Amino acid sequence: MKKKTRLLFISGLLFMVSWVIPLGTLTAQNLTITGIVTDIEEEPLAGVTIKVQGREAHGTITDLNGQFSLPGVASNAKLEVSYVGMKTQIIEVKGRTLINIVLEEDTEMLEEVQIVAFGKQKKTDVVGAVTTINPSELKVPSSNLTQSLAGRLSGLISYQRSGEPGRDNADFFIRGVTTFGYSKSPLILLDGFEISANEMARIDPNNIASFSIMKDATSTALYGARGANGVILITTKEGREGTMKISFRHESSISMPTQIPEVADGVSYMQLYNEAFFNDNPTLPPYYSAQKIDGTINNINPNVYPDVDWYDELFTNHVYNQRYNLNINGGGKVAQYFLSASYNKDNGILEVDKRNNFNSNISIDRYNLTTNINLNLTPTTKASFKMNGVFERYNGPIQSGNDIFNNVMNGNPVDFPKFYEPDQANLYTKHILFGRRFNGGVNPYAQMVSGYRDDFSNTILAMFQIEQDLSFVTPGLSARASANIRTYGNHGSSRSYAPYYYEIKEYDLINDLYTLNNIAAGTESLGDPATYRNSNSRTYFEAAVNYSKSMDIHEMSSMLVFTQSEELNTISGNTIEQTLPRRNVGLAGRFTYNYDQRYMAELNFGYNGSERFSRNNQFGFFPSFGLGYMLSNEKFWSPLTDLFPKAKMKFTYGLVGNDAIGAPTDRFFYLSRISSGGGYRFGDTFFNNYPGYSIDRYSNFNITWEEALKSDLGLELNILGFADLMIDYFTEHRKKIYMVRVDMPAEIGLSANNAGNIGEVKSQGIDASIDVNHFINQRTNTWVQGRVNFTYATNKVLVYSEPYYKYPYLSRIGSPVDQQWGYVAGGIFFDEEEISNYPRQSFGVAPKVGDIRYIDVNRDGQIDTNDRVPIGTPTVPEILYGFGMSFGYKAFDLSFFFQGSAKSSFFINPPSIQPFIGNRNILKVISDDYWSKDNPNPNAFWPRLSTGHVDNNVQLSNWWLRNGDFLRLKNLELGFSMNNKILNSMKVEQLRFFVNGSNLFALSQFKLWDPEMGTNGLGYPIQRTYNAGLQLDF
Secondary structure: OHHHHHHHHHHHHHHHHHHHOOOOOOOOOOEEEEEEEEEOOOOEOOOOEEEEOOEEEEEEEOOOOOEEEEEEEOOOOEEEEEOOOEOOEEEEOOOOOEOOEEEOEOHHHHOOEEEEOOEEEEHHHOOOOEEEEOHHHHOOOOOOHHHHOOOOOOOEEEEEOOOOOOOOOEEEEEOOOOOOOOOOOOEEEEOOEEEOHHHHHOOOHHHEEEEEEEOOHHHHHHHHHHHOOOEEEEEEOOOOOEEEEEEEEEEEEEEEEOOOOOEOOHHHHHHHHHHHHHHHOOOOOOOOOHHHHHHHHOOOOOOOOOOOOHHHHHEOOOEEEEEEEEEEEEEOOOEEEEEEEEEEEEEOOEOOOOOOOOOOOOEEEEEEEEEEEEEEEEOOEEEEEEEEEEEEEEEEOOOOHHHHHHHHHHOOOOOOOOEOOOOHHHOOOOOOOEEOEOOEOOOHHHHHHOEEEEEEEEEEEEEEEEEEEOOOOOOOEEEEEEEEEEEEEEEEEEEEOOOOEEEEEEEEOOOOEEEEEEEEOOOOOOOOOEEEEEEEEEEEEEEEEEEEEEEOOEEEEEEEEEEEEEEEEOOOOOOHHHHOOEEEEEEEEEEEEEEOOOEEEEEEEEEEEEOOOOHHHOEEEEEEEEEEEEHHHOHHHHHHOOOOOEEEEEEEEEEEEEOOOOOOOOOOOOOOEEEEOOOEEEOOOOOEEEOOEEEEEOOOOOOOOEEEEEEEEEEEEEEOOOEEEEEEEEEEEEEEEEEEOOOOOHHHOOOOOOEEEEEEEEEEEEEEEEEEEEEEEOOOOEEEEEEEEEEEEEEEEEEOOOOOOOOHHHOOOOOOOOOEEEEOEEEEOOOHHHHHOOOEEOEOEOOOOOOEEEOOOOOOOEEOHHHOEEEOOOOOOOEEEEEEEEEEEOOEEEEEEEEEEEOOEEEOOHHHHOOOHHHOOOEHHHHHOEOOOOOOOOOOOEOOOOOOOOHHHHOOEOOOEEEOOEEEEEEEEEEEEOOHHHHHHOOOOEEEEEEEEEEEEEEOOOOOOOHHHHHHOOOOOOEEEEEEEEEEEO
């Protein structure tokens, strides 16, 4: 049945294409008009529409050389000449047979061109949900493009959890998370070629010509299974015919953490540790003696009585970074070029230690080279060649910056210094005398400086495309083909030495002399390097046929696209499934129809093949359709034209598929995976043992595509000619989500987990944007621009494989995908009597006075996992918004942008901040606000202190749940442009100086660390940046 449906749909589409192509233009009497259409730079324009005014069915379009021929034109007729991005002209024939036409750019109309799948359309014709951003808004003081996305595009959910250079990518999802399967991220295309989020992060925004996200089924249908989670489409700049133009941009910035969690000083630490020690062992003397506390207070000898602020010792207050970009474009009638070279220098905030002869701070040198060349081979043939290379040199510590920061936050401030000054016996010792306790403990300084990692990686993308105008077959017909290759290589080494650790053996207080004892031997030089090498590649081929036709008030177009890709990994140590080539093939088509610029319709399909599934499920068919209605072109709208010059409604509905439903190691679902080893035991005593084989995965021929039914209802409205409103209501029903079955009892005897297309998720939401663009006074160059974006995306699980739950609130069904479960805290135990009369609560050991008590939700007399309930909102924000404005007056411009996030929550991870575990430090928020017998505050931040792990108090509960909402001043910029008269004398087009800043402040109920970091608050912090730069064009 499915195959018949597919054949009918494809046959219908091909029938419409075959119906459109043969339709000829109506010929009339009199003259045959010929000529050529060019732009103001004398570059021929292909695809220009030329019609006889008053006889809309009588027209033609120019070929790739800009030439046209239009027979049957009356000698007194008028020609209407129109082209996307150009001003429409009305030309009187006046008996002429040769008419050459020069079109001028329409700056307002240029903004009405929309990048869509495999091409361009006028915005008025687009029925899909597509959001586009001006590339200039992506130029933030950062080397990571993903950090500029949050709040700037409606429909995009984005947040950043770390600020570590090289690992500071923002996470992003189009219209939220709609699956709990393996792949949740959108498809990212650079000039039509698929790239990863890491590769996108390294794109230089100075090279971007357009940046769009495609959100609904109609917009993404032509990308087939690759576009199931939405599409981000990035196109780079191309050369233009004319004199050579050079653009240079430089930025220098100072970065620092937005916020650092505070920890207690050494004296407070010891006093609180003694209190916790007394709570655990009331009969024993204090752990830290009064002499040690007094010696620390009086700063007698920091080697013996240390009080180490590990953050100040290991991190700098700020760091200096640089960014450069130089691009050149121009060309002649045959060839046009765009060349770009970028260099970024990013440094970490780790302190460089002069005692080592190597640098273990994070240092990244990134070079980005881009070459885009367009060639007019013949009047009807064009070719283009694009190459982009990113080359990155990384130097940094053995550990990640995130791990080092975590060690710093946990570092004990009083047990040892970062290193000891030499005693009498070590005056001539060459190595560093690192401090540590005999029975363990982590010295963050030793961990950071004991080695370094040196790494080089390169990513090269190359594309060749050829376009052929087939107007000699029939006007409006064209074809193109392209080949794309991406290669990635990475190699590096790490070198380290084993630290020598020491502790104080004896101390002479009177003479202030100490003796050190070596408790762990190390090495005095770097050891042999540990090397590694990774590589992978991807090839992609694409071929397409396009046809467009205009007849009177009818406009039609069609396209058929074939794609094929192969990805090859040669990463050492991976399984055979990962190193085998990955292949996908697809056929997609689109048909559009526009009646009188009022009614629009679009049909799309994707027919894709995947090697992951068995033969009967190997191909998937995914159709979609869209309808549009331009209300503002109706006669009844005339009274509203001044208030709403443009009003458009649109609706789309379609099915999309996804074959990325398992981990990279989980391929070929129709094959079993069997491994040797283990064996079988039998007999009364089970001493009989024979080797054998075990089944790691059962074959499943029924595993198939994950599918999603998507719908979108949208409204586009222009208000008073300078404000554009776009609002969309969307739904998605994701079905056949691949997941492991957990509802199968062990008694059936399976030796491996069974999986299938089981899960279902339904999501819905609203995304909206308002863009304002108003030129106030031309004489003073006064203008204002503004943008507001809003995205609300929520979801709930409809079907989920889970065991039978006696209590419905334990089920994930009906809850959001990223919902969290936890206990409901009811306060703190006040006395022993309350504990005795309370439902049994045993996490490890019985609770004590000062411990958290939890609510017995099911009232069965005990607190256990059956009392965990959904608490808080999802971890992924359901609401993301942004708003900003730009102002210009004479030579000055000022802009700001705020980013907001709402309807999300996160847990403070209590095991990671539990004080004194492994002699860990204590956060200041705990030292300032904890429960004690002297301060029995039932709402204290931390329950009773203990030197050991108290399992009862670190259970995930609403005690540790925090609101993740925040509003951040993301960017603020002030610019000054030099006077044109001065620049003209210097033969310079533009010289602009600017200063800006990012992440300048945030408003949030949460105060311990940057709220955007969520649970990762003790990791490498997000950075605040102050930046100065210049833009020079000539």
